[in-house]
Amino acid sequence: MPDTHAQSKAAARRQKSAEPDDLISVLGPDNRKDAPTDLSPDELTKIYAMMVENRLVDERMITLQRQGRIGFYIGSVGEEAAILGAALALRPQDWFFPCYRENGVALMRGLSLRNYFDNMVGNGEDPVKGRQMPNHIAWRPANYASVSSPIGTQYTQAMGAAWAAKLKGDDVVAMSFIGEGGTSSNEFHVAMNFAAVMKAPVVFMCRNNQWAISTPLSRQTASETFAVKAMAYGMPGIRVDGNDLLAVHRVAKEACLRARNGEGPTFIEAVTYRVLGHSTSDDPKVYRPDEEVEPWRKKDPIERMRIYLDARGLWDAKQEKKLREDLDVRIRETFAAAEAAQGPTIESMFEEVYARPFWNLDEQRAEAESFGTAPKH
Amino acid sequence: MPTMNIIQAVNDALRIEMKRDPRVVILGEDVGKFGGVFRATAGLFEEFGDKRVIDTPLAEGGIIGAAIGMALYGLRPVPEIQFSDFIFPAFDQIVNELAKYRYRSGGQYPAPVVIRTPVGGGIKGGHYHSQSPESLFIHTAGLVVVCPSNPIDAKGLLLSAIRGEDPVLFMEPKRVYRAAKGDVPEGDYTIPIGKAKIVREGDQVTVIAWGAMLHEAMEACEQAAAQGLRPELIDLRTLWPVDIDALVTSVKKTGRCVIVHEAPRTCGFGGELSSLIQERCFVHLEAPIRRVTGWDTPFPYTLENEYLPRAPRILKAMQETTAYEA
The missing domain is CATH 3.40.50.920 (Rossmann fold)
Structure with a gap:
């Protein structure tokens, strides 16, 4: 006898995945004031201020890169809700494995703006000691793992950390981010498969911002959505409006609860849009028409939250003005201090390759130090 | 002193360290119930259970990526790559991730993972069961690379490797896995890394x-x-x-x-x-x-x-x- 129950469940799953337009939204197109959320007014204004801080920091850093004061920048303009909304569902003991646009999460979890800017200039006070380019930070006090540029490796490591937490019996969830381009990588497949098989308490976030440098999402997958991929691995695949902070927070929180209840991983595709270039190193006008970008500017996640908060009477123009003015001053002053700080020592280049330097590193350090600081090129 | 071959010495070292340190976990392909294709983990699944001796899906990048996450979290993973010829799907995770994690995080995140893998030819294994890829990993800043020739060193060096703070590629010479025998001291001892x-x-x-x-x-x-x-x-x-x-x-x-x-x-x-x-x-x-x-x-x-x-x-x-x- 065929298992009709299992068959109908499978049919129901197929049915669900066959609706790519099924996009979870809470704010809705009108950012209605009665949108349900379990975030308190205080939490709402705080996360809104964090989004604005994230945006102003990004904008300022891009300007500084244009001025040649920092070497590189990769930000999250237009993707703040997808990133911060998800990470807002985490608790202090949870772990976060970033892709490279999630620096706002480190700030939200306690990294000081000063230390973030220390990383921008790569000075001696940089948490990663000037060893990685801007935006490639790590921040252990917040269980914020190290950023690497190769696509997808963090997904697999997040699965491992979550699995370790489960083996130890700890009430800990790991969350990781990937771009939609990263879903084409071997790491995506491996991480999703291992996590589902091992029922690891991990939340896989995907920022579908529709562009991987110049490669559109149509070159990443022939699937109707990225979320449907989750079904094949045996985990729920959720598709959410990534510019709707309340919706992203809700689905991320549900995924965290599933993980904590021993129900394993969840994959969440947050549909958003990369309104700027990939980084400061490319000009998107070369590979995509401006007309495509314009509708997304109107769906700006920060603007949508502001309208919502305003309608609820939690925010007004005066508060907005003060927030932006205060942030502007704080960003300028903090960056100036970071810029004035000393660079890393030559000695520090040879430290922490291993727990203790081997003989070859001691020899080479002495040789490097004998030349002192090199001329700038 | 019992006479052991290299496989038995490796097995003995793993058992000693798993008893001593609850953070040590073994993961890899066929390492659990089967005890590994060369039997290096034989009996450990029965003794320590499926939470510490873990059969994984078949993906070397997944095994090493998972081990990195586990090490960051505080475990002491000892993954096995079944043949060093199969290590290349994990090359990015080893070279760009594992080897660099401490350095690139400014010393915040050590990743003490010990990768065990059989190396070398002479067993009629052809290209995909015979290679010796040590120089690729020696060239990688951040890795320790070990290759014992006998059971006494294998046991003492493996115990040092697992207790160390650096990621280690522990290469086991499979041609002499069983042929190289010796009187191996019982119980706990270490042989220092870095000494010829x-x-x-x-x-x-x-x-x-x-x-x-x-x-x-x-x-x-x-x-x-x-x-x-x-x-x-x-x-x-x-x-x-x-x-x-x-x-x-x-x-x-x-x-x-x-x-x-x-x-x-x-x-x-x-x-x-x-x-x-x-x-x-x-x-x-x-x-x-x-x-x-x-x-x-x-x-x-x-x-x-x-x-x-x-x-x-x-x-x-x-x-x-x-x-x-x-």
């Missing part, structure tokens, strides 16, 4: 080898001694950090050097050793440093004994280098 061992003392020519080739070199040294030569044989044991002092002391004494390894010659570790020695012993050298290695070909199936640097080739190099006059 003089296996045979002499003053005429230094022979450097490790892993399975140590045994070929030993045979060549015995034949050479029978002909009246006085070779000094060094077992590197740890490939990186190499015991430079031991090499320099020996070559300054002998003035001549033969380096033996299975991997292809070009960009093999022998080239680096030769350079290190030449830089430090130039005025002591009486002859060019010789390399006796695998050929610069893929590892062949039928002709594996013609590929491998067997004793006759090593002996000839020793004879030529000792006879050399400028």
